[in-house]
Amino acid sequence: MNYIKHAITVVIAFFLISCSDDKSEVDGALLEGTEITSFSFLQSNNSSLSSDIVFEINNNVISGRLPYSSDIEGLVSSFDHSGLEVEINNINQVSGLSVNDFSKGATYTVKTSDGRQEEYEVRSQYYTGLPIIYLNTYGTSIDSKEDYVNGTVSVYEGLAFHDLSASKMKIRGRGNSTWFLHPKKPFQLKFDDKTEMLGMAKDKKWLFLAEYSDKTMLRNTIAFEMGYISNLDWTPLSTYAEVFINNSYNGTYNISQKVEESDHRVQLGDSGYLLEIDQIERLDEDDVYFYTDKFLINIKEPELEKNSLEYNYVKEYINEFEQVLFSSSFKTNNTGYINYIDLDSFIDWYLISEITKNVDSKHFSSIYLNLLPGEKIKMGPLWDFDLAFGNVDYADSQFTAGFWVKNHPWYNRLFQDDSFVSKVKKRFSYFKSNENFILDKIDFHAEHLKWAQKENDEKWKTIGTYVWPNPVVYDSYNEEVDHLKKWYSERMNWLETALNNL
Numbered sequence: 001m002n003y004i005k006h007a008i009t010v011v012i013a014f015f016l017i018s019c020s021d022d023k024s025e026v027d028g029a030l031l032e033g034t035e036i037t038s039f040s041f042l043q044s045n046n047s048s049l050s051s052d053i054v055f056e057i058n059n060n061v062i063s064g065r066l067p068y069s070s071d072i073e074g075l076v077s078s079f080d081h082s083g084l085e086v087e088i089n090n091i092n093q094v095s096g097l098s099v100n101d102f103s104k105g106a107t108y109t110v111k112t113s114d115g116r117q118e119e120y121e122v123r124s125q126y127y128t129g130l131p132i133i134y135l136n137t138y139g140t141s142i143d144s145k146e147d148y149v150n151g152t153v154s155v156y157e158g159l160a161f162h163d164l165s166a167s168k169m170k171i172r173g174r175g176n177s178t179w180f181l182h183p184k185k186p187f188q189l190k191f192d193d194k195t196e197m198l199g200m201a202k203d204k205k206w207l208f209l210a211e212y213s214d215k216t217m218l219r220n221t222i223a224f225e226m227g228y229i230s231n232l233d234w235t236p237l238s239t240y241a242e243v244f245i246n247n248s249y250n251g252t253y254n255i256s257q258k259v260e261e262s263d264h265r266v267q268l269g270d271s272g273y274l275l276e277i278d279q280i281e282r283l284d285e286d287d288v289y290f291y292t293d294k295f296l297i298n299i300k301e302p303e304l305e306k307n308s309l310e311y312n313y314v315k316e317y318i319n320e321f322e323q324v325l326f327s328s329s330f331k332t333n334n335t336g337y338i339n340y341i342d343l344d345s346f347i348d349w350y351l352i353s354e355i356t357k358n359v360d361s362k363h364f365s366s367i368y369l370n371l372l373p374g375e376k377i378k379m380g381p382l383w384d385f386d387l388a389f390g391n392v393d394y395a396d397s398q399f400t401a402g403f404w405v406k407n408h409p410w411y412n413r414l415f416q417d418d419s420f421v422s423k424v425k426k427r428f429s430y431f432k433s434n435e436n437f438i439l440d441k442i443d444f445h446a447e448h449l450k451w452a453q454k455e456n457d458e459k460w461k462t463i464g465t466y467v468w469p470n471p472v473v474y475d476s477y478n479e480e481v482d483h484l485k486k487w488y489s490e491r492m493n494w495l496e497t498a499l500n501n502l
Contacts, residue, residue: 033082034110034118036062045076045096060118065125065451066102072126073101083110083117105159123159128451130252131157131198131241135171135189139246142187145173153189155241161199168192174207176282176365178386181468182212184251184460188258198239198255201264208243209254213469214386215462215480217453218445219356220254222484223385225441226352229434231344232380234266240452252449252456259368259383261301266381269372273314274301277367290315292322294409295363314371321377325410331417342376346414347427349379354405355431355491356388359397361405390487393471400490403498415502425499435492439485446481453477 039062041053048071055064066072078096079086086093087109088100100106106122126132137151148170155164173179174188187208194202211217220238227235238256242249261268268274278298283289288306289298297318304311321340330336353361360366366384371377390398397404406415414420457463457477464475474480 032112035082038080063123068127072103084113135245148172184210184212186210205258207256220385227382230348252452272372342378345378357397357404358388359392393469398471
């Protein structure tokens with residue numbers, strides 16, 4: 001009986017203590033925490049959603065993907081937390097009621113009554129997580145490579161960059177096989193004034209690479225990655241984006257700087273020349289060009305009149321270099337080819353082109369070089385690598401074994417100089433040492449396109465089907481990426497052995 005009385009006394013005492021105002025506040029503080037334990041956007045609170053979206057919470061980062069239909073600038077979140085209150089920018093948040101703009105992310109702060117607090121960063125991937133470019137041509141089709149169409153462009157750049165409000169532009173088609181053979185067209189956009197795009201330095205002209213033949217959409221970007229760690233003066237920057245034309249989704253594009261003279265691109269000064277080894281059938285009517293014994297050389301910049309002093313200078317200089325290169329004394333220090341070319345750029349351009357086995361770099365097109373009077377000829381910049389890394393079925397560049405760009409007439413001659421061969425071998429070891437770096441870059445960019453490639457394929461239906469000139473067809477994007485990585489590694493191994501045996 002005494003035992004029962006004692007137990008009742010304890011229960012009553014506990015009850016009285018727990019009802020004390022002062023003790024309630026203490027207990028409340030002890031029970032409070034600084035955690036957000038769940039986070040979601042419920043369809044019942046957001047009319048723009050067709051289903052509930054649950055975000056993940058990891059190391060104070062709340063992340064997830066929002067569909068294109070969602071009103072990202074006006075969403076209501078639902079969340080559970082262990083604190084006293086939750087704020088965004090010192091504004092109290094009520095789960096299931098507070099409306100916020102998540103287009104640039106948001107930071108939730110969980111606070112307790114005793115002054116503790118913890119921040120949680122919301123990173124919402126909108127659509128595919130890539131910036132979104134809206135092209136408005138007022139219904140006019142972009143169906144010409146010669147004639148521009150007027151319109152406006154605006155950019156939602158997400159978390160990474162600053163948005164671009166609707167700006168006047170004009171746009172036309174570009175490319176050769178990519179323009180004529182494929183339904184997803186590449187474009188050139190031009191602003192009236194220099195304008196920043198996707199974090200890249202201001203300029204007027206921007207290229208929209210369709211990457212239709214390259215199902216990984218990675219080959220140009222990975223060749224550029226090699227350029228960034230090379231001795232080449234400049235390699236184009238590029239960024240992926242989703243493109244809508246007149247409110248209709250047109251796929252994932254690689255938005256790139258153009259190979260042209262500019263303070264932030266090819267720097268030619270007041271008197272330099274940007275040249276391209278090209279083909280007569282690819283030229284425009286107003287192109288100015290000349291021939292050497294081996295090549296047609298198109299003068300890309302500046303605009304020159306044929307037989308002008310500037311035209312004759314660059315024509316004579318390039319021809320003189322080629323004549324010296326194929327002379328019997330081409331190896332000599334005093335009068336040989338070494339007096340005409342910048343070796344570092346010639347070797348790095350060669351190695352990147354040979355490693356990737358770029359089909360056109362052997363002799364066909366997009367082979368750029370530049371010349372400043374009083375200086376030596378430099379190779380570069382790099383361009384047009386969507387048919388590299390074995391992505392071609394009409395040439396031996398498909399295979400990981402065998403030299404390809406070494407058969408370019410100028411390089412074929414350079415390889416007859418033991419000194420040049422020695423320098424190439426030494427420099428290749430640098431690129432070989434960065435093989436894992438490039439493989440990591442492939443993985444990085446493929447992960448970046450994780451959602452984009454799905455939307456792009458939903459639009460164009462290329463995965464699992466033959467697209468000219470693919471030598472192999474895989475049923476998934478990941479298999480395409482794995483093939484690219486495998487091809488690259490096998491190519492590096494073959495070149496290591498083959499160059500050492502020269």
